[in-house]
Amino acid sequence: MSHKLLLSDITDQLAETANISKKEAGNFLKQLFDIIEEQLVIDKIVKIKGLGTFKLIWVESRRIANVNTGEIQEVAGHYKPTFTPDAALAEAVNEPFSHLDTIILDEESVTDTPLAPSESDEKESIATTHVNDEVEKSETIPANIDTDNDEIQPVRKPRKWLNALLVVILAVLAGFVGYQFGKSASNKAELKKTVTVMVIKKKIHPKDSLIKEAAISKDENVKPSTDSVLTTEMLEAGARLTRVAQKHYGNKVFWVYLYQANKYVIENPNKVTAGTVIDIPNPKIYGIDANNAESVAKAKTLEAQILSKLN
Amino acid sequence: MNNKELISLLAKKTGKPLLDTQMLLTKTCELLGKNFAEMNALSVQGFGSFEVTKKQERLTIHPTTAKRLLIPPKMNLGFSASKIFKEKIKQLSHES
Numbered sequence: 001m002s003h004k005l006l007l008s009d010i011t012d013q014l015a016e017t018a019n020i021s022k023k024e025a026g027n028f029l030k031q032l033f034d035i036i037e038e039q040l041v042i043d044k045i046v047k048i049k050g051l052g053t054f055k056l057i058w059v060e061s062r063r064i065a066n067v068n069t070g071e072i073q074e075v076a077g078h079y080k081p082t083f084t085p086d087a088a089l090a091e092a093v094n095e096p097f098s099h100l101d102t103i104i105l106d107e108e109s110v111t112d113t114p115l116a117p118s119e120s121d122e123k124e125s126i127a128t129t130h131v132n133d134e135v136e137k138s139e140t141i142p143a144n145i146d147t148d149n150d151e152i153q154p155v156r157k158p159r160k161w162l163n164a165l166l167v168v169i170l171a172v173l174a175g176f177v178g179y180q181f182g183k184s185a186s187n188k189a190e191l192k193k194t195v196t197v198m199v200i201k202k203k204i205h206p207k208d209s210l211i212k213e214a215a216i217s218k219d220e221n222v223k224p225s226t227d228s229v230l231t232t233e234m235l236e237a238g239a240r241l242t243r244v245a246q247k248h249y250g251n252k253v254f255w256v257y258l259y260q261a262n263k264y265v266i267e268n269p270n271k272v273t274a275g276t277v278i279d280i281p282n283p284k285i286y287g288i289d290a291n292n293a294e295s296v297a298k299a300k301t302l303e304a305q306i307l308s309k310l311n
Numbered sequence: 312m313n314n315k316e317l318i319s320l321l322a323k324k325t326g327k328p329l330l331d332t333q334m335l336l337t338k339t340c341e342l343l344g345k346n347f348a349e350m351n352a353l354s355v356q357g358f359g360s361f362e363v364t365k366k367q368e369r370l371t372i373h374p375t376t377a378k379r380l381l382i383p384p385k386m387n388l389g390f391s392a393s394k395i396f397k398e399k400i401k402q403l404s405h406e407s
Contacts, residue, residue, distance in 0.1 A: 002350040002363075010342060010353065018338050028335055031324045033358045037396060039312045039320075041403065049314040050340030054390075058405050078401045081359070083390030089340075092348045093363055093388045100383030105370075 007033075040081065052085040099308055230280045237274040241266075248280050250290030253299040256306055257286045269306065347388050359392040 007029055015025040036054055039046050044056040061077040091098060233244060241259060242252035249257075259269040262278040289295045314336075322332040346353060347363055354360035368384040392400070 005351050005353045007355050013342050014339055018335055028325055031321060033355050035320055037358060043312045046312045047314055050337060077405055079403050081392040081400055085388040089344050092344055094386045097384050103381040105379040105381055
């Protein structure tokens with residue numbers, strides 16, 4: 001690989017392949033390059049089939065500044081020899097990279113707009129799981145409070161938020177009454193009571209908001225009931241698999257899995273038709289993890305495979 | 312000057328029949344092509360050198376559509392004329 005050859009090496013090779021003496025081959029090659037040179041001077045262009053075109057290009061006179069002295073000099077117009085390889089030869093030389101094509105980068109993947117929805121999606125998913133945990137807690141918390149305050153027990157059956165509101169009111173009342181009775185009592189006792197009121201308030205407020213969120217989260221949890229398919233999505237006009245992957249998996253590389261899971265509806269992953277309904281597979285099946293470099297690398301190799309198949 | 316003229320001139324100078332010259336020329340081109348495909352460099356004394364270079368992949372922005380394009384790497388066959396040849400050519404005067 002990548003040897004520096006001289007004309008004598010080519011002479012040897014030519015003598016061998018054409019079955020002529022080295023002297024003849026050497027003479028032939030010498031004449032060939034002599035003629036190219038000679039004819040270039042006369043004709044300004046020499047075309048050789050299978051090799052390429054040698055051409056003389058006229059460079060107009062121009063003024064340049066000397067980098068060191070800043071002196072402006074005039075460069076006279078002159079000819080410049082150029083060589084353009086034959087299309088077939090250029091292709092043969094470029095063989096190791098010939099399968100590559102210019103890629104149009106998804107402009108939205110660079111700007112911030114697609115990232116924003118994906119982030120909010122993540123937040124939502126976190127919030128829902130978070131809420132699910134705390135909904136269970138919130139059901140146990142009121143029981144604790146009820147045992148603390150005997151007065152509240154009759155109000156158990158109504159809705160939880162009503163329950164919570166009553167707890168606040170009663171607690172404030174209790175605090176007020178306590179304040180009235182504790183006029184003669186020491187400041188310390190008074191402080192304790194206000195603290196307990198505040199504690200109860202704190203317990204209740206998150207619970208109140210949690211219940212509302214729980215209602216929402218329950219609706220959302222209905223969809224991803226099946227294990228293999230997370231959800232389905234209808235592709236809009238101008239939709240890209242990469243964008244869908246970015247939205248659901250946090251990295252556009254994972255579009256390959258979207259393509260694999262939906263091969264029967266997607267003919268060309270580079271050009272999906274609008275209105276196609278695709279399944280978003282559960283990331284666990286393919287080991288999709290945007291934060292895992294290994295997972296991303298795996299997707300990338302798969303991507304290269306798919307793209308080379310298409311081309 | 313095209314291929315035909317080159318062959319006839321070569322035949323005249325080497326004193327070989329046209330067909331043989333043509334055969335030799337195509338063989339030479341094939342040989343050169345094979346060598347360049349293997350990333351070999353060739354330098355011809357007094358004329359210049361041929362060398363295969365790799366052009367790195369690069370990002371460009373399409374001037375009219377403003378789309379970002381990723382141009383893949385490429386192997387390019389280049390030719391640089393020797394100093395003697397360049398000097399010879401520089402002496403030529405432009406006629407148009």
